[in-house]
Amino acid sequence: MRSRNRLEGGDNALLTSLQMQEADQAAIAGGAEGSALMQAAGAAVAVAVGVRWKMRPVIVLCGPGNNGGDGFVAASHLRSAGWPVKLALLGSRDALVGEAAGAADLWHGSTVPFLPGCLDGAGIVVDAMFGAGLSRPLAGPALDLVMALKHRHIPVCAIDVPSGVDGSTGDVLGAAARAEVTVTFFRKKPGHLLYPGRGLCGDVVLADIGIPASVLNAGSQDTWENGPDLWLESYPWPQPEGFKYKRGEVLVLGGEAVTGASRMTALAASRAGAGLVTVAAPVRVWSIYAASLMNAIVHSFDGPTDFNTMLADARRNVIAIGPGAGVNASTRDYVLAALATKRAVVLDADALTSFAEAPEQLFDAIKGPCVLTPHAGEFLRLFDVDGDKLHRTRRAAQRCGAVVILKGPDTVIAAPDGRAIINANAPPQLATGGSGDVLTGFVAALLAQGMAPFEAAAAAVWLHGAAASHFGLGLVAQDLPDVLPAVLQNLKALSDTVGRS
Ligand SMILES: NC(=O)C1=CN([C@@H]2O[C@H](COP(=O)(O)OP(=O)(O)OC[C@H]3O[C@@H](n4cnc5c(N)ncnc54)[C@H](O)[C@@H]3O)[C@@H](O)[C@H]2O)[C@@H](O)CC1
Ligand SMILES: Nc1ncnc2c1ncn2[C@@H]1O[C@H](COP(=O)(O)OP(=O)(O)O)[C@@H](O)[C@H]1O
Ligand SMILES: [K+]
Numbered sequence: 001m002r003s004r005n006r007l008e009g010g011d012n013a014l015l016t017s018l019q020m021q022e023a024d025q026a027a028i029a030g031g032a033e034g035s036a037l038m039q040a041a042g043a044a045v046a047v048a049v050g051v052r053w054k055m056r057p058v059i060v061l062c063g064p065g066n067n068g069g070d071g072f073v074a075a076s077h078l079r080s081a082g083w084p085v086k087l088a089l090l091g092s093r094d095a096l097v098g099e100a101a102g103a104a105d106l107w108h109g110s111t112v113p114f115l116p117g118c119l120d121g122a123g124i125v126v127d128a129m130f131g132a133g134l135s136r137p138l139a140g141p142a143l144d145l146v147m148a149l150k151h152r153h154i155p156v157c158a159i160d161v162p163s164g165v166d167g168s169t170g171d172v173l174g175a176a177a178r179a180e181v182t183v184t185f186f187r188k189k190p191g192h193l194l195y196p197g198r199g200l201c202g203d204v205v206l207a208d209i210g211i212p213a214s215v216l217n218a219g220s221q222d223t224w225e226n227g228p229d230l231w232l233e234s235y236p237w238p239q240p241e242g243f244k245y246k247r248g249e250v251l252v253l254g255g256e257a258v259t260g261a262s263r264m265t266a267l268a269a270s271r272a273g274a275g276l277v278t279v280a281a282p283v284r285v286w287s288i289y290a291a292s293l294m295n296a297i298v299h300s301f302d303g304p305t306d307f308n309t310m311l312a313d314a315r316r317n318v319i320a321i322g323p324g325a326g327v328n329a330s331t332r333d334y335v336l337a338a339l340a341t342k343r344a345v346v347l348d349a350d351a352l353t354s355f356a357e358a359p360e361q362l363f364d365a366i367k368g369p370c371v372l373t374p375h376a377g378e379f380l381r382l383f384d385v386d387g388d389k390l391h392r393t394r395r396a397a398q399r400c401g402a403v404v405i406l407k408g409p410d411t412v413i414a415a416p417d418g419r420a421i422i423n424a425n426a427p428p429q430l431a432t433g434g435s436g437d438v439l440t441g442f443v444a445a446l447l448a449q450g451m452a453p454f455e456a457a458a459a460a461v462w463l464h465g466a467a468a469s470h471f472g473l474g475l476v477a478q479d480l481p482d483v484l485p486a487v488l489q490n491l492k493a494l495s496d497t498v499g500r501s
Contacts, residue, residue, distance in 0.1 A: 012230060017132035041159070041183075042072065057085075061118075061145060068100055127156050132189075137164075162200045165191050172196055182205070225422055253325055254281040259324060260434065265320055265348075282300070307337060319341070343368060346444045355381075382400075393406040427465070429475040438464065441481070
């Protein structure tokens with residue numbers, strides 16, 4: 001049976017430019033020929049062009065490094081297959097070194113000046129200007145060509161990344177033109193999944209160029225693309241001998257002015273498998289909760305003493321606070337009381353914003369398992385960290401000692417120990433009021449059933465995206481818990497299949 005818990009060097013691993021370089025060097029040290037890797041890379045690009053487009057004039061834009069070398073190889077393959085190919089090289093051919101120089105020597109077709117006019121008459125552009133070696137913002141002739149590309153609307157096949165996209169971060173250095181397809185090698189890079197890079201890559205094709213998986217040092221791998229492979233093995237499927245308390249009890253703090261948000265959290269926690277869900281409903285609005293929640297136990301409470309009494313029941317192994325809670329001192333007190341139990345706590349929305357003036361107070365109180373689920377605005381209120389999204393989420397998790405889910409179209413999940421997962425299955429219809437409240441419920445339910453915080457966070461984010469995709473357009477937040485069962489059946493079928501193989 002293949003391993004199903006693959007927070008190691010598996011296919012989901014994402015490599016920075018430096019890690020990719022190390023993988024390349026390790027492959028060469030292990031006997032692979034550098035030129036063979038480049039030949040395989042260029043051939044894969046030619047195949048990607050051939051399967052996607054009918055034969056037409058191609059211009060290959062080659063840069064001064066190995067990305068350009070891949071371009072020379074792709075150009076040679078396409079030309080051999082009968083395509084009309086022109087090639088433009090940034091800089092002089094004599095300046096090429098190593099494998100790129102070798103690939104250029106094998107190019108016997110026409111070379112045209114590296115100027116915007118070289119795009120005239122082209123039906124496809126192969127962008128082989130810069131890949132992993134991009135070290136500064138585009139300027140000069142490269143910038144001129146990328147700007148021309150952006151305005152011409154000629155389909156682009158990018159090699160490794162669209163030139164100008166930093167593969168390690170997804171940031172754009174200077175400018176980058178949108179590709180229809182991006183062919184990358186061995187493993188994807190964070191920049192393929194993080195915006196704005198992700199929006200410029202088009203379809204990402206991952207090509208095997210002969211680098212063996214064994215070059216990845218499992219122990220040093222720290223970034224992955226989210227998927228069931230990462231957490232399916234520890235997914236808490238209902239067990240024949242289980243009972244409701246064994247499946248955990250989530251305590252949700254209900255809001256007073258806003259009641260819908262925490263009710264959605266409660267419904268989501270029930271659907272995601274918590275054995276019991278209890279809502280602490282403010283006494284003045286208790287009837288709203290009692291009348292509308294059939295799956296949850298609704299307890300009325302009136303202030304901190306009542307809330308502490310509810311916390312005293314240790315069967316309530318997860319506490320979820322934030323949706324609709326209100327931004328105020330009481331919410332802060334409830335959060336601190338929940339954290340003091342050292343049981344698992346999920347903090348979202350108002351639970352986070354209530355600490356905007358004193359984030360240290362929150363971070364100092366986190367001593368047990370904890371997941372924070374900020375969107376970009378909430379994140380800014382708590383964390384003063386710069387850099388790309390992956391880096392910022394990692395630093396935040398280290399800073400607060402909790403798993404941080406930094407939400408958005410490219411949600412990043414980071415653990416205090418430096419591990420991080422980028423999610424890529426969330427469709428745009430998820431951007432609807434209340435969908436974050438549902439995510440809080442999913443995370444809480446998985447924690448209640450015993451999943452570790454990092455895995456629970458990743459699984460919940462994935463299920464959330466899968467549920468939104470399953471439902472399709474017209475989604476409102478309360479649809480997410482309702483379609484979760486269908487997503488879970490599919491996941492269970494996958495789990496059973498993997499278990500049998
Ligand atoms: N590492 C690997 O395992 C493999 C790498 N391959 C290819 O090699 C690429 C990486 O090659 P390199 O490391 O040579 O890097 P690149 O070819 O991406 O670029 C490096 C070159 O561009 C120059 N440069 C960087 N930023 C610039 C800017 N803004 N303006 C002008 N010049 C700039 C650098 O001085 C250097 O000459 C990958 O993206 C991939 O396409 C493939 O051949 C397959 C194997
Ligand atoms: N453009 C998008 N594409 C996909 N998912 C998105 C997009 N924008 C937001 N999301 C997701 O939608 C959810 C919104 O949560 P949040 O901002 O807390 O909203 P609310 O407070 O209304 O519940 C998050 O899970 C986020 O990752
Ligand atoms: K490129």
